[in-house]
Amino acid sequence: MIIVIRTGWATVSASFTHRVLPYDGVDEFLGGALPFLRDGVDAGDRVVAVTGVGREELLRDALGPAAAGVEFADAATWYAHPTRTLADCLGDADNTAWQGRRLRVLGDPVWASRPPLEVIEWQRVEAIVNVAFQGTGASLLCPYAASLPAGVVAAARRTHPESLRGVRAVANPGYMDPWAYSALCDGEPLPPPPGDADALKIDRPDLYWLRAYVSDYARQTRLPEEGVQRLLVAVTEVVTNALRHGEPPIVLRLWTDASGGPALVCEVTDEGRWPSGAAYGLVPPRPAVDGTGGETGAEGGGRFGLWAVRLLCSIVQIRAGDGGTTVRLRLALPAVPAESVNGV
């Protein structure tokens, strides 16, 4: 459990850094990563290196005794889900700051095996980090190999204010305002739903029947029971928003999508427009005791409506424009049919 308490920062510097370490080969990687980690150990920071097993061995050898001051985390586990990883890491940063220390993370994400939709969400998180971590004093360094697809490296220069060259930080001229970058992530029109998608027009406020309909559909897929419950909470939230703030007709569609990682897709559309500056749930709200900060919005879930929807689903896509509003929730389906399809 992570306890986020935003007090006691006075003891650490509030200056937060988020740098990209572009590298070509092991020497350049170590040339940037080692001083970053060593400085942290020397300064008494909480130092975390998120990386694969091979890299961990390399770093341990190079660090020598200093490796004892570094926590190593497996990248595949740590980078499990864009929004959840952001929430956990931010919680760690707050918690460490509260203890009077700085959180220092070397984050080496897994890019190669991710479907394109997921890559977009991780890139968005890289941008949102610049807003969310303000005031935590944390120091984040993200190594990007030159061997990655050119687009991935180019995006990193837009989402990190600075690059590390050797031990010198230089400003990235292409760095974009995080919200502008995030809007770019939502720029592509969504592919239309398949013609055979189940469609339901929602015209009554009691969502009991809607949930019965959605869970009937979801239980015919391989979505595990816990996923069904996540979906029901998420879809209730999105439809509640549409009923409160949107314009009829409100239509719910369900289908399964095999492209880009098999997923159950649940889409809610309405004819309403979102006001400019509406919350997309990208930044974690602050706990109730605080009562201020974070994105504000009139979601039915109060402080954490759309933020929680993002935590509950694998991917949330929002398109809010003049042509109405579409919120598409994707829940990843297990790739291999489970043994217990019939609940045996």
Added chain:
Amino acid sequence: METLWSIHRPVRDLRPGDHACLFYGGEDEQRHITGAFVRDGLLAQEKVVYLAGSACDAVPGVPADAPAGTLTFLPAGPREGGTFDPAAAVAAAAAEIDRAARDGYRAIRVAADLTRALRSPAGLERVLYFERHLERTVPPSTQVMALCQFDRRRCNPGEPDALGEGHTVFAAPDPEFEDAVLRIVRTFRPAGLALSGELDASRHTVLDRELTASASRAGGGDLHLDLARLDFIDLGAINILAAIAASREGPGGIVLDRVSPQLRAVLETVGWDMLPGLRLGRT
């Protein structure tokens, strides 16, 4: 005591022919449940016969404007150190029932707090004699219903089983709120509410109202929510729980008891750090 076959029925749904039983854990619970039984009867112009240890035991639930003569109090003894006379109690109750029937009452409610009788010499045996009489006369009746009460704290092991057996139904509190989708019932030990059904934006106002009332009853102590039968809760309702927990004065938080694994997964996804003041209780 409360075996699988036992039926729990809200007091408002008790009907003539029901011989109901209540083991209360405190005066608040007795006031709430027995009080409703008495009040419903008096407001509906039914006869209420109340048996208890002595006349100084206040009858719960008597409205200020109760029609004169509709409530009769029967001191069923025993005095301190004396014995309970079940035959006399049976005779007194039967006489009141006969009189009420002659007076033209549609329905007759007998409420008996037999705790003091139970604790007098040979109490269990004598109370069971009284119960057997009710068992023979109430269920076949189309007019009479009975509510027998015992203070659970003053029962010996085994007594609730022996006493409960002769009753057709256990009296349960009336819901604070009930519709086709959601039911909210007050709980006493621990103090709080039991929620069943589904909870979403259509019922946020009700939830807010009932939680606020329950929190004020709980004073500074923990407020327990029994969620065993809650099949769905939306984010807005979770937010209401967190907001009320955060706004409470004193050390008490909101304890979520018997949370289903599905709901627990949702709460954990939202993150307990987002929900200060809420915590998981017994499973």
